[in-house]
Amino acid sequence: MSGGGARRYTGGLVNLDKGRISREIFTGQAIYDDELERIFARSWLFVGHESHVPEPGDYMLGRMGEESVIFNRDRHGRLHVFLNNCRHRGMRVCRYDSGNSRKFACPFHAWVFSDEGELIGVPKLESGYHNELDRSQWGLIEACVASYHGYVFACWDEETPAFEDYLGDLRFYFDDYCELPDGTHGDWEAFGGVFKWKVPCNWKFGAENFGGDYYHNPSHASVDAVVLSPAGTRGRHTYDTVSKTRAVHKLNILTKEGHNARGELFKDDYAYVPTYQEMAVVEDYFRDCYAKRQAKLGEKARWYGHGGTIFPNVSYSNGVQSMGTWHPSGPHETEIWRIFLAPKSAPDEVKNVLRHYVIRYQGPSGLTEQDDMENWSSAHQGARGTIAKRHDFHYGMGMGHERKGWPVSWLGGEIYATEDVSEQNQRAYYGRWARDMDRPPFQRKPLQAAE
Amino acid sequence: MDATPESAFLAQVILRHRVEQFYIAEADLLDTRRFREWLALLDADIRYWMPVASNRETGKWDGEYTREGADLNWFDEGRFELEQRVEQIMTGLHWAEEPVSRTSHMIANLRVVEADDGRIDTHCRFFIYRNRNETETDFFVGKRHDRLRPDGGGFKIAAREIFLDQSVLQAKNLTLFF
Numbered sequence: 072m073s074g075g076g077a078r079r080y081t082g083g084l085v086n087l088d089k090g091r092i093s094r095e096i097f098t099g100q101a102i103y104d105d106e107l108e109r110i111f112a113r114s115w116l117f118v119g120h121e122s123h124v125p126e127p128g129d130y131m132l133g134r135m136g137e138e139s140v141i142f143n144r145d146r147h148g149r150l151h152v153f154l155n156n157c158r159h160r161g162m163r164v165c166r167y168d169s170g171n172s173r174k175f176a177c178p179f180h181a182w183v184f185s186d187e188g189e190l191i192g193v194p195k196l197e198s199g200y201h202n203e204l205d206r207s208q209w210g211l212i213e214a215c216v217a218s219y220h221g222y223v224f225a226c227w228d229e230e231t232p233a234f235e236d237y238l239g240d241l242r243f244y245f246d247d248y249c250e251l252p253d254g255t256h257g258d259w260e261a262f263g264g265v266f267k268w269k270v271p272c273n274w275k276f277g278a279e280n281f282g283g284d285y286y287h288n289p290s291h292a293s294v295d296a297v298v299l300s301p302a303g304t305r306g307r308h309t310y311d312t313v314s315k316t317r318a319v320h321k322l323n324i325l326t327k328e329g330h331n332a333r334g335e336l337f338k339d340d341y342a343y344v345p346t347y348q349e350m351a352v353v354e355d356y357f358r359d360c361y362a363k364r365q366a367k368l369g370e371k372a373r374w375y376g377h378g379g380t381i382f383p384n385v386s387y388s389n390g391v392q393s394m395g396t397w398h399p400s401g402p403h404e405t406e407i408w409r410i411f412l413a414p415k416s417a418p419d420e421v422k423n424v425l426r427h428y429v430i431r432y433q434g435p436s437g438l439t440e441q442d443d444m445e446n447w448s449s450a451h452q453g454a455r456g457t458i459a460k461r462h463d464f465h466y467g468m469g470m471g472h473e474r475k476g477w478p479v480s481w482l483g484g485e486i487y488a489t490e491d492v493s494e495q496n497q498r499a500y501y502g503r504w505a506r507d508m509d510r511p512p513f514q515r516k517p518l519q520a521a522e
Numbered sequence: 523m524d525a526t527p528e529s530a531f532l533a534q535v536i537l538r539h540r541v542e543q544f545y546i547a548e549a550d551l552l553d554t555r556r557f558r559e560w561l562a563l564l565d566a567d568i569r570y571w572m573p574v575a576s577n578r579e580t581g582k583w584d585g586e587y588t589r590e591g592a593d594l595n596w597f598d599e600g601r602f603e604l605e606q607r608v609e610q611i612m613t614g615l616h617w618a619e620e621p622v623s624r625t626s627h628m629i630a631n632l633r634v635v636e637a638d639d640g641r642i643d644t645h646c647r648f649f650i651y652r653n654r655n656e657t658e659t660d661f662f663v664g665k666r667h668d669r670l671r672p673d674g675g676g677f678k679i680a681a682r683e684i685f686l687d688q689s690v691l692q693a694k695n696l697t698l699f700f
Contacts, residue, residue, distance in 0.1 A: 168576035168689065169585075263585075263593030264574040268691035293616035297606040406690065411594060423591070431603060436572075436596045436696040438610055441618035444694045 085505035087498050090467025094454035096501075097273040102508075103402035110383050110507050111136035115217065115224040115237050117385035117396050118142045118152055120261045120410060122221065123169070128186060131169040131265075134398045134408065135225060140214065141165050142223065145186040146173060152225035153188050154212040164211070168265075175211070184211050220249035220256055222394070237328070238381065243483025244324060244332035247376045248387045251414045252357060254364035254372065258415035259392070262426055266409040266434040270444045272451035274384060274397040274405040275504070280443060281386030281395065282331035282379055283323045283496025286468065290446055294438045301428045302346045307439055317341050320478055323489045323496045324379070329503020331496040332379035334389070336478065340365070340373065352420040371481060379496075382503050391429040403451065409434055466501070469493030538634050541644055541670065544677050549627035552699055557608040560699065564601050565671060565680040572597040572684035572700065587685065596696055597684070604699070611697070619697045623654040629666075641680065642670040648684075652698060660693040662686060666700065 084093040084102075096102055118133035119142045130143035132155065139155035141164075155163050157177035164175040164184055174191065176183045183192030188211035193204060214225040217234035224234055231237060238245060251257045270277075280287065291307065299307050317337055324332040343361040347353040365372045378388040384397040392413065398406040411429045413422040433440045453459060473487040473495045482488070489495045551560040564570075573587035573595050588595055610616045628649040635643045650662040669681040684700045 166577065167579050170579060170582070264576070264588035264595070266574065266594060266596075266691075267689065268694065270694040290617055293610045293613040296613050296615070297609045298602075299606065426592075426594070427598065430594055430596075430598065434594075434596075435691055435694065438607070441695045441697055442616065445618040448694060 080505035080508040081502075082505075085501050086463070087466070087502055087505075090465060090470050090494070090498070091463035092466050092501055093463055094460050096504075097275060097451060097454040098402055098460070100402055103273075103399070105508060105512070106399065107136050108512050109510055110504065111399065112513060113226070113228040113231055113507070113510075114383050115226045115231065115234050115381075116383075117381070117394055118223050118225050120221055120259065120394075120412065121150070121218055121223060122258070122260045122412075122415070123410075124150070126171065128171040128173055129169075130165065130172060130186075132165060132167075133225075134396070134406070135214070135227070136399060139163060139165075140225065141175065141211075142225075143186055147187075149187075150216050150218060150223060151186075151188060152214040152216050152223075153184075154214070156212065157182055158190065158209040158211070182209075188213050219245070221259055222249065239328040239330065240326040240484030240486050241328065241330035241332060241379070241381060243486075244334070244376055244379055245381065245387065247334075247374060248378070248389050248392075250364075251416075252360035252364065254360075254367040259412040260415040261410050261412050262422075266407070268407055268435045269400070270405050270407060270448055271403060272405055272444075272447040273402055273454070274399040276447035276450055277395065277397040277405060277407065277443070278380050278382075278384050278386060279497045279500055280447065281388070282500050283325075283333060283494070285321065285323065285333065286492040286494070287443075287446060290442045291439055293442065297438070299428075299431060299438050301424050303349065307432065320488075321491055322478075323493050324482065325473070325487050325496050325499035327485055327499075329382045329499050329501075329506075330380065331500060332376060333496070334374060334376035334378075336482075337373040337375065347424065350420060350424065352418050353424050356418060356421045370479075374482070380500065382500060383507075388433065391432045392425065393429055393433055395433070403455075405447075466494045466497050469495055470498070534634065537637060537642070538632065541634060541642065541677070542629075542632055544670070545629045545632070545646070548679075549629060552627055553625050555622055557611060557699070561601070561605055561608055563677075563679055564604065565678040566601055568601050568604070568679055569681045570597055570599045570604060570684075571595060571682070572686065572696075575686065575689045577689055590683075596686070596691075607697075607699075616697070618695050619654075621654065623652045623698065625653075625698055626651045640671065642672070642677070644668045644670065648700060650698065650700070652693075662693070662698070662700070664688075 084096050116135045118140060119131055123131045124144040127144055127146045127148055130141055133140045133142045141153045141155045143151050145151060155165050157164050159182050160179050162177045162179045164177045173186050174183050181194050182190060185191045190206040190209045196202060214227050217224045219234060249256060294307055298305055319338060320336040322334060322336055343358050345354060376389040378386060380386045386395045393409055393411045395407060395409045398408060400406045413425045431438055469489050473489055475487050477488050548563055571590045575587055578586045590598060611619050614620060629646050631647040633645045635645050646666050648664060648666050652660045664686040667683040668679060670677040671680045
């Protein structure tokens with residue numbers, strides 16, 4: 072396909088004026104190839120949490136697009152994200168999911184790189200290269216790194232705005248996600264291990280679902296019929312008992328950057344609702360946090376976030392504190408990575424309740440996310456047929472009913488909101504996607520004479 | 523004196539045979555979707571644990587599997603949680619298992635590692651084939667460490683540790699029992 076026609080995506084395959092999106096954006100190989108170049112090579116992507124690499128020398132592997140990256144803390148304590156790829160022949164220079172190391176060596180010809188990315192060792196430098204290899208030019212390829220409240224993002228394109236600008240008006244909501252239960256900004260700690268699994272669907276299905284799909288709740292009827300909430304009552308959420316008895320706005324929030332948030336805005340202040348009566352330490356912790364949060368945030372404590380999607384491929388979940396990353400693995404497969412976190416200073420009893428709850432809720436063994444993945448993989452199949460592809464998907468729910476800065480002025484910047492169910496968030500997401508896809512592709516710079 | 527080693531050996535063979543018959547019957551319950559009958563085989567305070575594996579450097583395998591009760595695990599559950607999973611499937615609305623998968627659980631390399639009057643520790647390999655809808659197919663292969671408790675003429679499962687031979691799960695969900 073030819074690249075960069077101004078109307079090819081915006082108004083073409085993605086026709087938001089009519090609330091229609093071509094099924095081909097989920098299945099086309101050429102479109103997928105463009106995504107890697109125009110979306111993943113230019114966006115800030117989530118790679119991990121600082122608590123994954125607490126000590127000098129600690130590293131873990133991450134992914135950006137289809138490529139492996141090393142996320143590490145060097146001997147001086149600085150964070151880096153390197154392409155896990157030897158500059159000589161492209162072998163992985165790190166073959167372990169996590170560990171501690173001051174160097175990364177390629178097993179093919181033993182080029183060795185430091186934890187700061189410098190090429191420090193080349194066999195046969197004298198007899199083979201005759202000392203004519205300028206090692207300073209052949210260090211590991213390094214991404215720009217931003218740590219936001221301990222959540223680490225990386226980007227390959229220096230022309231992309233700084234992370235905070237990139238986050239734009241989502242800041243209010245992502246800040247809310249990053250807050251500890253008591254409303255302060257302190258340390259979160261990731262549990263050991265990363266859930267990684269493969270789902271036969273396009274990577275965008277998870278991203279759009281977590282960005283704004285309250286409409287799909289019927290698919291969770293089975294989990295609503297059993298006990299999942301740590302409160303020991305039927306249902307999924309700890310907050311079910313709260314929200315069912317209180318007047319709330321259940322809101323979808325879009326930002327002009329195409330990021331999304333979901334959550335509840337309580338119409339009035341509300342008293343703490345006991346949830347963990349059978350676990351005194353846990354109950355005391357959350358009761359205490361609740362009082363502190365109300366005192367610190369005042370009116371803004373009425374916002375209770377549920378989660379959202381930071382464009383393009385990471386979704387955060389409040390309540391079940393986790394980050395789910397939708398790694399592209401070809402147009403027809405997504406490799407999902409999910410991490411879970413708990414407040415570092417919380418008592419062990421609290422951490423254990425949170426850990427147990429989230430792993431029963433999300434991930435491939437999670438009672439709720441299992442049904443989500445069934446939806447996405449079946450939707451993906453439904454996007455592939457020759458006849459099916461002639462007919463666009465419908466993304467028109469609630470078109471024209473978005474309300475700017477509503478229902479309270481303090482909900483963070485130039486946002487639009489709709490109540491209950493709507494597809495405004497998905498439209499904003501695909502609007503951003505289409506704009507990025509319409510940008511001209513990357514042009515390789517001419518070879519430098521010095522090399 | 524001569525008869526003693528032989529009778530001890532015979533007792534081991536009989537015990538191993540009884541355990542094997544138990545596992546075959548258990549697999550049959552799962553593969554014929556008699557999940558509630560399967561639950562009856564579990565001890566009231568069963569620990570059912572399946573850690574997440576990661577790729578580690580040679581000789582540094584201590585951290586290859588995530589820790590029970592501390593890290594992320596695919597499963598870290600008791601009887602109540604397993605009951606909820608069965609009830610979810612039986613709603614007929616759990617779309618990840620509706621229609622319910624066809625599975626075959628195969629148990630191999632069975633060893634009784636240690637046994638006394640109160641408990642029997644076993645190691646085995648498992649091989650589970652799963653097919654669903656038309657072409658949705660998964661293979662789950664790994665090691666299983668069980669602790670059984672004698673119960674009348676049979677056993678109750680007091681603990682089950684499941685070590686899947688995958689670091690990136692090669693299936694879209696874990697809606698089955700191991």
